[in-house]
Amino acid sequence: MKNSNSTVAWWIGWILLTIGSFFIACYFWTWFIAEHVGNIKTGGVSVLWVTAVFGTWMIFLLPLIILMYNKVDKAYEDARIRREGLALKKAQEEKLGKNPGFRTQFVESSKRLLEDRLRKKIGKFPQAIRGGQLVTAVLRDGRRVKNVFVADKKEILGVYGLEKFSFVADDIVDLEPTDLDKLPPFEPQHWLRLDL
Secondary structure: OHHHHHHHHHHHHHHHHHHHHHHHHHHHHHHHHHHHOOOOOOHHHHHHHHHHHHHHHHHHHHHHHHHHHHHHHHHHHHHHHHHHHHHHHHHHHHHHOOOOOOEEOOOOHHHOEOOHHHHHHHOOOOOOEOOEEEEEEEEOOOOEEEEEEEEOOOEEEEEEOOOOOOOOHHHEEEEEEOOOOOOOOOOHHHEEEOOO
8 A cells, every 4th residue: 555655646647747847948138038038929939949948848858757767667666576476476386286276165174084885885886086076965954065075995085065064074974976978067156175
């Protein structure tokens, strides 16, 4: 906010200097020409006044234009450095797994482990990927949670489509295999990973 106020104040100052320099040139040449040459309303004197005022104003404007160019160039350079810094930080976080594109919620391993009878049952289900099954979990309260990912036939590692993990493995009374031929188009931002 402070930087934004400083920039606005700088631009207002620059505009005032630009306008003020015109009036300074105007005042000086009006006085000087009237004092040394003659009335401004006479023939060639008005042309002399216009040339002198605008010529002097252009001389005043030159350092102001250079100053403005440097200020704008610095602002663009700062914005580019910030943009590149954020892109680099994001790339590093993704590389380190801090911002992998999916959502995470830490759930203790003990609350993610299936009981023995469910481990035996899931062993007969087809694998979605090597070492992992995608199942529908039937809970004690009657809810059915689709697309629950179970690794090594024992541990829930993630759920697709849930905002928050709202049950534990002990709440599961039954498991059903997911039809792998009718999967939704999975998008990383809809995965909720539980082991991070």
